[in-house]
Amino acid sequence: MILNQFLLLAALLFSLGVYGLLARRNAVMILLAIELMLAGVNINLIAFEAAIRTQLAVGQIFAVFVITVAAAEVGIGLAIVLMIFRNRRSANVDELNLMKW
Amino acid sequence: MLVEWLQQPENWVFLVVGLVVLVSAFRVVTSQNVVHAALFLVATLAGTAALFLLLSAEFVAWVLVLVYIGAVIVLFLFGIMITRAPTGREVALDHTRKSFAVVVSAALFVVMAWASVEGFGTQPLIDVGQGTSTAVVGEALLGRFVVPFEVVSFVLLAALIGGITLARRDLTPLEEEERGTV
Numbered sequence: 001m002i003l004n005q006f007l008l009l010a011a012l013l014f015s016l017g018v019y020g021l022l023a024r025r026n027a028v029m030i031l032l033a034i035e036l037m038l039a040g041v042n043i044n045l046i047a048f049e050a051a052i053r054t055q056l057a058v059g060q061i062f063a064v065f066v067i068t069v070a071a072a073e074v075g076i077g078l079a080i081v082l083m084i085f086r087n088r089r090s091a092n093v094d095e096l097n098l099m100k101w
Numbered sequence: 102m103l104v105e106w107l108q109q110p111e112n113w114v115f116l117v118v119g120l121v122v123l124v125s126a127f128r129v130v131t132s133q134n135v136v137h138a139a140l141f142l143v144a145t146l147a148g149t150a151a152l153f154l155l156l157s158a159e160f161v162a163w164v165l166v167l168v169y170i171g172a173v174i175v176l177f178l179f180g181i182m183i184t185r186a187p188t189g190r191e192v193a194l195d196h197t198r199k200s201f202a203v204v205v206s207a208a209l210f211v212v213m214a215w216a217s218v219e220g221f222g223t224q225p226l227i228d229v230g231q232g233t234s235t236a237v238v239g240e241a242l243l244g245r246f247v248v249p250f251e252v253v254s255f256v257l258l259a260a261l262i263g264g265i266t267l268a269r270r271d272l273t274p275l276e277e278e279e280r281g282t283v
Contacts, residue, residue, distance in 0.1 A: 001111055003224045006152070007217040009119050013126055013145075015210035020130030022202035026194045028135065028180050032142055035173070036126055039149045042165070050156040050226045056241040057233050060161045064242070067161075067168050068253045072260030074173050078180040079267035085184040086270070094196065 006047035013040035027081040027091045031074060038070045102223070114155060122148035133194055139177045143170055156226070160235045 013036055020033025042063045049059025085091045106112055125144035132138040146169045153162035196202075242250050 001109065001115065001155075001226050002106070003221050003226055004217055005112075005115060005119075006156070007221065008214055009122065009152075011210055011213035011217065012123060014213065015206040016123075016126045016130050018209055019202050019206035022205060023130065023195050023199045025196050026135065028177065028184060029130075029138060029194055031180075032129055032138055032177065035142060035169075036129060036145065039126075039146060042161075043149060043152060046153050046156050046158045046161060047226075049158065051221075051224060053227045056245055057238050058241070060158050060233060060238055061241055061246055063158070063161045064164055064238075065249065065253055067164055068257055071168055071173055072257050074176055075260050075264040076267070078176055079264040081180060082183055082268050091184045 003047055003051045006043055006050075010040040010043040010047070013037075013043065025092045025094050027084070027093055028078070030093065031077050031081070034077075035070065035074070038066060042066055111155060115152070118148050118151045118155070122152070135181050135194065136178070139174060139181060142177070143174055146170055146174075157233055159233065160238045 017033045017035075017037030017040060020036060021030055024030050024033060045059045045063045045066065049057060049063075052059070081091055084096065088096065090096075122145055125141040125148065128141040129138050129145060132141060146165060150162040150165045150170075153159075153165065
């Protein structure tokens with residue numbers, strides 16, 4: 001196996017996440033797209049770890065940190081979406097024009 | 102070179118798993134049903150965990166399964182349920198003009214693919230299949246990386262408390278009176 005096959009797959013996954021982020025209008029769907037992007041980043045970290053093999057398995061540890069922060073991000077993000085939905089009766093980001101002048 | 106590449110059996114595993122990951126990731130961003138999108142994310146992440154196993158990162162693979170498929174997806178399904186996002190096809194989940202998003206993500210992919218092909222060419226991976234002992238990861242996590250480890254646990258705790266604070270409904274003054282608490 002070569003390094004680049006994993007890098008290209010991760011790049012594709014990241015680009016799909018960017019597409020979802022831009023094309024979706026439901027906030028929950030946008031959070032799902034962000035998860036895709038983070039999965040691509042994690043594949044990159046693990047692949048580089050497998051290509052370099054550090055003493056402390058640094059790539060894997062960074063992937064664990066990314067997973068943890070992503071879990072925190074989903075918790076906060078969904079709570080915010082929930083509050084917006086409660087106040088505006090909608091979870092569509094293009095209807096949130098409160099801060100638009 | 103391609104023939105050589107295809108002669109290694111693990112590359113066939115990579116092709117199959119990678120195809121599953123990409124197809125389900127595509128469905129995550131294009132499906133018109135919210136619940137289906139969340140469940141396709143499960144398939145994507147399971148495939149990602151399989152890729153981690155292929156790269157001999159067992160601990161991270163099972164962390165991914167536990168944290169994402171076990172917890173985050175459940176959180177997403179609760180979020181979908183509570184925001185009562187349409188489970189049918191009544192309301193469009195996408196913007197009407199998607200061509201801009203297609204152009205941006207395609208350009209991003211071209212740039213990233215060009216950079217990694219230029220930068221790494223056919224650099225091979227080192228001794229895949231050896232496996233990383235979980236003891237190595239654990240010792241690094243509680244040795245060299247103990248401070249970031251504690252910080253990230255604090256971040257998680259803060260996010261939990263913040264999520265509860267944001268999501269709980271405050272009682273109206275009338276309800277508070279009824280409960281006899283102030």
